[in-house]
Amino acid sequence: xxxxxxxxxxxxxxxxxxxxxxxxxxxxxxxxxxxxxxxxxxxxxxxxxxxxxxxxxxxxxxxxxxxxxxxxxxxxxxxxxxxxxxxxxxxxxxxxxxxxxxxxxxxxxxxxxxxxxxxxxxxxxxxxxxxxxxxxxxxxxxxxxxxxxxxxxxxxxxxxxxxxxxxxxxxxxxxxxxxxxxxxxxxxxxxxxxxxxxxxxxxxxxxxxxxxxxxxxxxxxxxxxxxxxxxxxxxxxxxxxxxxxxxxxxxxxxxxxxxxxxxxxxxxxxxxxxxxxxx
Amino acid sequence: xxxxxxxxxxxxxxxxxxxxxxxxxxxxxxxxxxxxxxxxxxxxxxxxxxxxxxxxxxxxxxxxxxxxxxxxxxxxxxxxxxxxxxxxxxxxxxxxxxxxxxxxxxxxxxxxxxxxxxxxxxxxxxxxxxxxxxxxxxxxxxxxxxxxxxxxxxxxxxxxxxxxxxxxxxxxxxxxxxxxxxxxxxxxxxxxxxxxxxxxxxxxxxxxxxxxxxxxxxxxxxxxxxxxxxxxxxxxxxxxxxxxxxxxxxxxxxxxxxxxxxxxxxxxxxxxxxxxxxxxxxxx
Numbered sequence: 029x030x031x032x033x034x035x036x037x038x039x040x041x042x043x044x045x046x047x048x049x050x051x052x053x054x055x056x057x058x059x060x061x062x063x064x065x066x067x068x069x070x071x072x073x074x075x076x077x078x079x080x081x082x083x084x085x086x087x088x089x090x091x092x093x094x095x096x097x098x099x100x101x102x103x104x105x106x107x108x109x110x111x112x113x114x115x116x117x118x119x120x121x122x123x124x125x126x127x128x129x130x131x132x133x134x135x136x137x138x139x140x141x142x143x144x145x146x147x148x149x150x151x152x153x154x155x156x157x158x159x160x161x162x163x164x165x166x167x168x169x170x171x172x173x174x175x176x177x178x179x180x181x182x183x184x185x186x187x188x189x190x191x192x193x194x195x196x197x198x199x200x201x202x203x204x205x206x207x208x209x210x211x212x213x214x215x216x217x218x219x220x221x222x223x224x225x226x227x228x229x230x231x232x233x234x235x236x237x238x239x240x241x242x243x244x245x246x247x248x249x250x251x252x253x254x255x256x257x258x259x260x261x262x263x264x265x266x267x268x269x270x271x272x273x274x275x276x277x278x279x280x281x282x283x284x285x286x287x288x289x290x291x292x293x294x295x296x297x298x299x300x301x302x303x304x305x306x307x
Numbered sequence: 308x309x310x311x312x313x314x315x316x317x318x319x320x321x322x323x324x325x326x327x328x329x330x331x332x333x334x335x336x337x338x339x340x341x342x343x344x345x346x347x348x349x350x351x352x353x354x355x356x357x358x359x360x361x362x363x364x365x366x367x368x369x370x371x372x373x374x375x376x377x378x379x380x381x382x383x384x385x386x387x388x389x390x391x392x393x394x395x396x397x398x399x400x401x402x403x404x405x406x407x408x409x410x411x412x413x414x415x416x417x418x419x420x421x422x423x424x425x426x427x428x429x430x431x432x433x434x435x436x437x438x439x440x441x442x443x444x445x446x447x448x449x450x451x452x453x454x455x456x457x458x459x460x461x462x463x464x465x466x467x468x469x470x471x472x473x474x475x476x477x478x479x480x481x482x483x484x485x486x487x488x489x490x491x492x493x494x495x496x497x498x499x500x501x502x503x504x505x506x507x508x509x510x511x512x513x514x515x516x517x518x519x520x521x522x523x524x525x526x527x528x529x530x531x532x533x534x535x536x537x538x539x540x541x542x543x544x545x546x547x548x549x550x551x552x553x554x555x556x557x558x559x560x561x562x563x564x565x566x567x568x569x570x571x572x573x574x575x576x577x578x579x580x581x582x583x584x585x586x587x588x589x590x591x
Binding site: 083084085086094095098099101102105128129131132133134135136137138139140141142143144145146148149150152153155156171172174175176179180194195196197198200201202204205206216219220221222223224229230233235274275278284285286287289290291293294295297298301302304305 | 341348350371394402405415426434446490495516517556563564576578581
């Protein structure tokens with residue numbers, strides 16, 4: 029482990045959960061891919077980590093940039109190809125600690141949206157193909173970076189810790205775009221659960237499968253590792269038993285009622301429309 | 308006809324509302340709006356923040372026929388809250404795409420068109436908007452296994468944030484000169500990376516990098532059209548006729564990695580350089 033790894037929770041948890049197994053060689057330093065067991069069978073673990081030498085300057089502190097997006101896609105496509113002809117597909121564990129997507133001119137110019145679509149699309153295709161995909165949030169899960177790395181998972185698990193955050197945009201930018209002060213934004217977040225940055229409020233939206241209380245989120249103890257491994261194994265078993273390959277298991281929380289209601293009404297009107305068309 | 312007469316004759320798509328755009332694309336008389344404003348499903352989160360909740364949450368779900376085939380048009384109203392995705396509007400799009408995929412599994416070949424006029428997540432509903440966009444992305448990838456999913460960004464709002472990623476998952480994308488397609492909005496890049504990196508007030512600069520014409524010449528979209536309703540409709544017909552692409556753009560990993568390897572990351576990006584590298588294409 030390098031000195032920098034101590035600052036990267038993604039790197040720390042990747043190493044911990046894979047017993048420091050070697051990373052797959054063909055990936056850049058910012059995308060770590062490790063093949064290691066989960067519940068006794070092969071699994072692929074993927075993390076995005078800081079790389080101070082990243083050739084794209086705006087993706088040096090753990091952001092998901094152009095290269096990271098396409099390399100994540102590569103890491104996922106690779107296992108889909110490997111398991112193409114087997115019935116039981118190996119699990120993919122996305123270890124999520126991504127502060128943001130990369131913000132820069134070069135990134136926009138070369139279509140970072142498309143690179144992130146590459147990653148999100150690959151994860152979604154893997155899930156639909158029957159690979160159990162588990163997202164483990166150990167640090168920040170922000171915006172486009174989270175959409176590209178982890179949000180397409182069958183199940184999401186998060187550490188219950190103040191440094192674990194999920195949001196659509198950093199506070200300063202969110203304030204600028206909504207024409208509010210950072211203080212006003214924070215005040216609103218107290219009463220409007222989807223606007224909050226903390227993981228407890230996020231959990232109230234029903235998007236997490238489990239939230240885990242670990243003692244040392246920065247440098248996991250053996251007890252912490254065992255707890256998270258247990259949760260990953262339970263998630264894997266839960267996915268294997270579930271015929272659903274979509275994201276429906278995330279619906280149903282009181283703070284996400286409208287998402288459910290919209291779908292119920294749509295389904296009803298969709299059927300009525302079909303009868304109306306006579307087709 | 309003089310140029311002026313042509314302009315006057317032209318049926319602008321951009322000037323239409325989301326509802327009118329959807330109606331103009333579907334076969335005449337075939338459109339039925341689902342979850343219309345009278346259903347009373349508006350944002351549960353905006354009123355408590357002092358923002359008026361529009362009765363359709365800025366998204367029109369229009370079911371009908373396109374060239375006689377079952378099609379759903381999902382039109383985002385850019386004039387309402389910048390076309391931002393909240394819980395309800397996002398669920399309308401995701402839910403309709405999910406039903407379209409289900410139709411296909413039951414032998415009904417329903418197709419989808421998404422009209423992207425959106426700044427991305429509605430920050431007043433932040434995490435529920437982000438979750439809805441993840442659902443939309445999941446549903447696009449599901450549906451595109453059966454039928455092409457076609458995205459149109461006409462302008463003038465553009466297509467940003469998580470919804471630009473959703474656009475990147477579509478089978479085909481259609482843009483006009485007024486459209487912009489990019490992940491991070493100019494003001495956000497300026498806030499995060501500074502004025503020298505991205506000047507959000509320099510419109511020609513923004514369009515030169517992320518505008519419809521540039522995206523077309525960089526092979527990041529499939530069709531570049533006039534702001535003309537009938538041309539957009541016929542382009543849509545051509546693309547549906549083409550059927551599924553051999554490989555979706557978002558799956559062309561080797562090709563994109565090969566092109567990226569040619570990028571000199573030490574110098575700031577220029578539109579011509581992007582065009583010359585990306586015009587080689589992405590099929591590895």
